[in-house]
Amino acid sequence: MKKQLYTLVLALLMLGLHAQAQSVTVTGTVTDAANGAPLPGVTVTEKGTESGVATDQFGKYSLQVSGEQAILVFRFIGYQTKEVKVGKKQVVDVQLQVDIHNLKEVVVTGYGKGKSIRLRGVAAGVAVQKHTSSYVVYDQEVLHNTENYSHLPESRFQDAKKSPLSTFSIDVDRAAYSNVRRFLQQGQKPPVDAVRIEEMINYFTYDYPQPTGEAPFAVYTELSACPWNKENQLLHIGLQGKEIATYNLPPSNLVFLLDVSGSMASPDKLPLLKSGLNLLVDQLRPQDKVAIVVYAGAAGLVLPSTSGNQKEKIWQALDKLEAGGSTAGGAGINLAYQVAQEQFLKGGNNRVILATDGDFNVGVSSDGALNRLIEEKRESGIFLTVLGFGTGNLKDSRMEQLANKGNGNYAYIDNILEAKKVFINEFGGTLFTIAKDVKLQLEFNPAKVKAYRLIGYENRTLQSEDFNDDKKDAGELGAGHTVTALYEIVPVSARGTKTATVDELRYQQAQMNKQATDTDELLTLKLRYKEPEGSKSQLLTTTVSGKAAVQPRQTSDNFRFAAAVASFGMLLRDSEFKGNATYAQVLELAQSALGKDAEGYRAEFMNLVRSRTLLSDRR
Template identity: 70%
Template sequence: MKKYLILLLVLFFTGFQVNAQGIMITGKVTDATNGKALPGVTILLKGTSTGTSTDKQGKYSISVPNEKSVLVFHYIGYNTKEVKVGSKQLINVALELNTQTLQEVVVTGHGVRGKVAGISIRGSNTLSYATYEMNVPPHNTENYSYLKESTFQDAKKTPLSTFSIDVDNASYSNVRRFLNQGQKPPVDAVRIEEMVNYFTYDYPQPEGDTPFSVTTELSACPWNKDNQLLHIGLQGKDIPTDDLPPANLVFLIDVSGSMSSPDKLPLVKAGFKLLVDQLRPQDKVAIVVYAGAAGLVLPSTSGKNKSAIIQAIDNLEAGGSTAGGAGIQLAYKVAEENFAEDGNNRVILASDGDFNVGVSSDSELQRIIEKKRETGVYLTVLGFGTGNLKDSRMEQLADKGNGNYAYVDNILEAKKVFVNEFGGTLFTIAKDVKLQLEFNPAKVKAYRLIGYENRALADEEFNDDKKDAGDMGAGHTVTALYEIVPASSHSSAKTGKVDELKYQRTELDPSATASKEILTLKLRYKEPKGMESKLISKVVTDENTTASETSDNFRFSAAVAACGMLLRDSEFKGNATYPMVLELAEGARGKDKEGYRVEFINLVKSMSLVSDRR
């Protein structure tokens, strides 16, 4: 009897252990109509925030606590499906298209009064509407600006390096979209600084009245051991949501025909509803839409009336041409009419960037936005969709509007932008932030700023307070990397040949050779309403951190930068390989509360399968 009792106890505790560890569920998600795999499907454990998404083959794996667990499968444009786990460990799911979201689309004329398809538009007495079929581009018309990669500079002849910060991260999520679809991203879609800055880093909080801290770290360059890698990190001051100033927001939503597909307007609506959930009673939201013309869907409404805001979002439908310029002007007008003196005033534009009616040229739109930013209303730009994305235009508009640019490819990315980064996305703590590094030629032969090509500034613009530069939001981190060729190095890095000057000579200060300083970092910024910049200076010495003692921040940012260079097939990639990127990243996961670093690691594992840029 004693033996049986012991056996029962062993079986009980064994079963308890197995149950505690959970059950691993795997499977594949497909389209019920054609059986094709669906990449990027969100799978959540019902009642929790635990989840995963399918890979490019539509496959997934997730651990659940027990047989009673329920999995929720969600994909934009398809009916959500719930599946009870039961005794199954392999669960394949076929999702059915949600035809209701893809049916008739309606365009409202300028100044409609009354209701058209459930959307209230206010303005003149004219009333017009038309029905359109789904308008999807027959071929890929995505557009990216040509990006000339920065080169090594001779520290003696060009000792200064000046650039504006960049908090945009659209490039990473866009690159991820291509890779998840099994495609190579266009070279010019890969902006390395945006890939690096997609991730947050563990920098110290600022002290005193300074809005951000400055951290530097110097060690051997992972892809070229003869060189050094300088890591610069800025950490914006965290401000609890409850302490943020009141927000005066205008949602400017593209409802033209090009937005009809499931990864565009339906995803826009889902994302904005996540943002509405974060609003406080003191916050206000208005909604402006544009298609063939622009119209006010919802007047400025308090955040305590979430149901009215969400109802207005739910009623949006798509169709027609794209009068983006008119929409932008109307959105700014509404924002100015409801201006919050001590608050955050911002237009949030959601579009694929296809403006083709009225004011549509890039230069005209940029001039409008440059003028409007002087009113204190800033612009955040969110890109959506595939096949028609005007990336170059949207990035430029955000830059000129003192805002940020993000690309939203799935509902989890919408959560990152609208929920996880709510304060940083919507509240500016410092504007016109510029960096200037002066290198000591006695210690540095050459240097190269990795990325930031379209953020370069002339050296004299550093002290020019009229020169616009990047802005920083609450809690944001900004990271920049320099590859440095030490003066004593035999590195093969080339800076290009320039003839010696005939009429003047450059001589080193004798103290430069004796100094341990390799560079001086200077940073200028303005307070959100300030007109004069403030200066921060920091000296970096030649005291190297050994590779084994570098921080997770250093190694992970280096991994992402190396990955970007491989995707661009950069001439400066040195000995970088995907296995090297993977090793660096896996050893630098850090806290990774949201799982973004793990997602990057999984992407890297698949990159060599879709890219011939080794």
């Protein structure tokens, strides 16, 4: 009996090994046949099975299939589906052809019992094909690049005697980095005004200490020599928001405000948006609620407020969305805030999540009118998250302004991995505010500091008097978020750095008091913030001493990596303040500060730097 049992076990083991031997792991890269660009988000499945994966941001995939007879099916919206037999190949690279029809597909909605059809955006002479439940209109149109970025004059060195105060709002937006990455991965140099250095720095998380006091965040400073100008110093300021476990976060009242206009039809827009929101829905808890408002030619409620435990219902509502029509953004915003207000959760997270390429062209469309509308709505206690998608007509400047005015944050999602970063890795920081109207004011000691320059934050600077004005809007900090700011400081002993000069005042004379010369303090750092539902700010104060400066080789990974990103940003902008920064120096700094890098973001940064070195500087 025992011998028979051993024989049976051996036979089952051999059968399992045989089956395993039959399976094959296939890898490869999927690219655009027209230009060779990698295609992220392509669905790769084994025909006749449910086994499948999606390509990563570099168009790469890895899939275990049943054997050499397996057939791989490659599907991607806007491209022709392709089938490839595996055979004896372990690497299957595929080029997909653009599907001309699907690129300009416009959905034509039928009303009633098919007696009347409303056509939106139909040009003369286009072909109309009838499907089982809808009409599809194909229109070929020449696409023009209408991307828009605000002009950002670079901040300059300020004389510490004439202008001892530097005041600015924090910025937790990270859109500029992923947008810059998009350009570089496509073999293009990003527009100068797309490079907002503070957003590039803040794309990355830093290992700051968690807060231990009553404040919802900790303040960290580090001082050392400036890597691109050894005669100067670099001050690193870090804020670390208190981390809160997801199950302890307050309940959420979310309204997805989704642009489904014709400009959102391409694969990197609405299809990618739907995939990203599916990830977010998977994170929802029973106490959370979601509603979906869409806007195109008009705005409408697709899904009333629905509990987070009804995920299938929410997913089905997202899956049915299709693009077509013009863009009535103002009407959509009004409806989304109305729905959020009706479901308002006192003490909860009330937020509108606006996803668009920023192309508002019907109704309230001017920047001024939209900004005033958002400013008015924020008084209701409802925050705003803005998500940008797509290429060709991205209205970056408009979306950044809307997020700023709406007490929220702005992210640009260029692939499914970025969607995962925003909706899963940074779920708390993206959606749950722990402090609002956070602003800093630094007072530099002119006895120790000749001049200073805040790196980035050009569109976040405030007037000195705004610091104590609780009515002045500033940035918001999310749970677990980090915020980093860098100042280049010119010591009084420095000779090389040129600073702007101002004539001596005729009617008054500024004199330093004895404390300025007797102390080792370089500056005093003050910070104000409000509770998420508060109206009165609280004040934190700390000082930075010249004795606190550390040798470059003793600086933290935080310091060196942030400095590397700042250097890269200045090189991309061809900044007059880049000093002796080079791409080789950026790589050296970053390499020395990779740290744990569990998600590989810092390693990816180094690859972007290498990509930039391969591009010609010729215009």
